[in-house]
Amino acid sequence: MEAVEVEVWIAASPETVFDFFTDPGLMVQWMGRVVETDPQPGGGFRLEIRDDTVASGEYVAVEPPERVVFTWDWNSEDSVTKAGSSTVEVLLASERDGTHVRLIHTGLASAESATKHGHGWRHYLDRLATAAAGGDAGPDEFAEA
Amino acid sequence: MKAELANAELEQVDLAARAIAEPRRRQILALVRDEELSAGEIAAHFDVSRPAVSQHLTVLRGAGLLNERREGTSRLYRARPEGLADLRDFMNGFWTERLERLKLAAELEQQRRNKRGKRRDDGGGGRGRGVDRRKP
Numbered sequence: 001m002e003a004v005e006v007e008v009w010i011a012a013s014p015e016t017v018f019d020f021f022t023d024p025g026l027m028v029q030w031m032g033r034v035v036e037t038d039p040q041p042g043g044g045f046r047l048e049i050r051d052d053t054v055a056s057g058e059y060v061a062v063e064p065p066e067r068v069v070f071t072w073d074w075n076s077e078d079s080v081t082k083a084g085s086s087t088v089e090v091l092l093a094s095e096r097d098g099t100h101v102r103l104i105h106t107g108l109a110s111a112e113s114a115t116k117h118g119h120g121w122r123h124y125l126d127r128l129a130t131a132a133a134g135g136d137a138g139p140d141e142f143a144e145a
Numbered sequence: 146m147k148a149e150l151a152n153a154e155l156e157q158v159d160l161a162a163r164a165i166a167e168p169r170r171r172q173i174l175a176l177v178r179d180e181e182l183s184a185g186e187i188a189a190h191f192d193v194s195r196p197a198v199s200q201h202l203t204v205l206r207g208a209g210l211l212n213e214r215r216e217g218t219s220r221l222y223r224a225r226p227e228g229l230a231d232l233r234d235f236m237n238g239f240w241t242e243r244l245e246r247l248k249l250a251a252e253l254e255q256q257r258r259n260k261r262g263k264r265r266d267d268g269g270g271g272r273g274r275g276v277d278r279r280k281p
Contacts, residue, residue: 004233004236004237004240006237006240006241006244007244008244008245008247008248009248010247010248010251010252011252011255012251012252012254012255013255016251016254016255016258017247017251019254020247020250020251020254026250026254029246029250030243030246030247030249030250031243073166099251101244101247103240103244105236105240
């Protein structure tokens with residue numbers, strides 16, 4: 001359960017393909033409704049894949065036209081997701097008058113990575129304790145606190 | 146968009162994705178990956194209340210990531226690896242399908258840009274000629 005890797009060849013230049021990962025007007029054509037996007041390292045994005053399914057994350061690397069890396073989280077308004085729980089790396093290479101796209105999604109559910117993402121732990125723990133003491137809430141409900 | 150994925154499947158995977166988005170739940174999964182533990186034994190590894198741990202167990206079970214077995218008065222838990230495999234299959238399907246869409250959209254866009262570039266060329270001139278070329 002480490003990574004998912006998918007490849008495709010596209011009859012378009014890497015420059016053109018790259019724009020589909022950063023330009024909201026193009027992103028919307030293949031990723032669902034773009035709620036926001038800030039394509040620079042540290043900038044966030046938020047996509048509505050379906051009405052009730054939102055994906056969000058943060059750009060980690062934006063290197064036109066050959067590489068873009070972003071974190072990826074599925075969430076709903078009420079879920080707790082830590083940025084960085086999974087990462088998507090997209091590599092674009094010129095090939096046969098087009099672009100070879102390689103997409104690698106890592107850290108999907110790597111249980112081992114739990115400890116690596118331990119920062120923010122204390123903060124969350126406090127919240128959890130508070131909620132538990134209040135006798136309230138499934139773990140997802142106090143995300144907004 | 147809905148037709149592309151069976152709703153039930155998407156919901157299940159959604160549940161799994163959310164379940165594992167929480168770091169503590171990933172830790173619980175790691176704990177019970179190779180051995181079966183009781184709720185009490187699991188809770189002993191964490192600095193939070195037993196009810197909070199129970200909640201996590203419920204979420205993980207609901208997402209199909211955890212098996213529960215009763216033995217006498219206690220409940221024993223063990224990771225359900227198929228649950229994670231399902232999630233991976235889903236993500237694989239998700240990205241495969243998305244990249245197909247990307248391919249269609251990008252190829253159309255390329256044709257548009259080529260036409261635009263050509264028109265500019267025909268229009269004879271250096272002006273406005275710079276179709277976005279960001280070669281490293």
